Amino acid sequence: MTIDMSSFTPWASLSGGVLIGIAAAMFILLNGRIAGISGILGGLLNPQKGDILWRTLFVAGMVLAPAAWLIAAPLPEMQIDAGYPLLIIAGLVVGISTRYGSGCTSGHGVCGISRLSPRSIVATLAFMFTGFVTVYVARHLVGI
């Protein structure tokens, strides 16, 4: 294993993580809910009464984050190497499976581990495992 020191951003990543933690903390302390993105977004596709506006506003806040960022600074680098067919397949897989698995990196990885939920710890280990394996296969065996 070699560490790519030129790309390593421990302080920025830690600060961003703290901001994400603050958001997760605010949502449970004020709204009494788990800040899980796949659940919040997916819930809009099976709308329950009184449930639509807060979900829409949460998603709007996330989507508008780059616009808010642009007030102060140019956007950070964003590089998407995957081509369109792969993006469509990956999007479908992420959409279906996060709903079946009841969560993603935010709901299980951040909130679930923060509250030491056994289900979320298992879920996080599972998606980290296949994430590592998928990138290994794609980059080192298939050579995408």
Place this chain on the structure above:
Amino acid sequence: MNKHFISAFVTGLIFGLGLLVSGMANPDKVLSFLDIAGAWDPSLAFVMGGAIAVGAVAFTLIKGRTHSLWGEPLRLPGKKDLDSRLIMGSLGFGIGWGLAGFCPGPALVAFGTGAPKAIVFVIAMVAGMAIYEVIEKSRAKPVN
């Protein structure tokens, strides 16, 4: 406007800004984190660490409470069993995550930058979530 709606929007915004600061909104960086056999960028472990450290404080504070500080009922996942849906769903999510480097939160933030590839990913992801709803509904209804 009800303060819960404002906090939902602000939480989404802070969450999105955190993802931008941390580097998680950049799929290339996410894939470098998942590529432990290549030039590894461990930054994203710091995102998780920072977020969980703050989140853990909040989830400790609400332990034993039934309502949030604003009097909203606490809605914590009640499921305890490690069922196959959780495990298969999470394993599947990791594959989709590893294919393109996008998980749901960062995808929404990237969508907000207007990047065409991110928009295509988000459309596919929402379609995947809609497919889940259709499958679940058809399962709920007994076939005559």
